Amino acid sequence: MLIKLWTVRPAGDFAILQKQGVYTADERYVMPERMEAYQWMSQRLAEKTPAPAGARFPLWAWYHAHGSKRPKPDLRKRGHFQQGEKGVRIEFGAVLDN
Template sequence: MQLWSIQTVGTWEELKNSGVLYGKKEYIMDEDFNEAYTWLIQQMDKRLAPRRYTDQYPVWAWFQCYHSSKKRPDLRKSGHIESGKKMYCLK
């Protein structure tokens, strides 16, 4: 399965240096998503192995962003990241 994740330059550099991408609360762009992330973490702790560290957060990724023939997110569309910031779409 292929997943797509949109990340900042800093996150991309961290991934290149360490080889690992960790989700962190400070990476959540919009506070409106905090409740959804909390629910998701609770569900993952119930259904999967519990997290080793309480500061671990899921990394947002798409299997299919728009429809079955256009799975990859379109970086030209707004809403993925703050306007004017450089970003990468990781596969």
């Protein structure tokens, strides 16, 4: 089954995706207070499925960000970025194996 997911990233990250054709989470940008959680989550995910080549940490994505009637993250809502920072919402598909 194919599902749509969305991730919200700084605008410059979209340029990386366009240039490289691939985008992975960059550990340089993980806040130190969240590093342990990222490592724990990565280990749990690795128990279920191997990580894609070059990927160390998961990329946050939404299936339903604001409920079933408005599943996409809304960039007009506060909290995605620092005030004045430009961002993008990237949509992609994921295949779920049953």
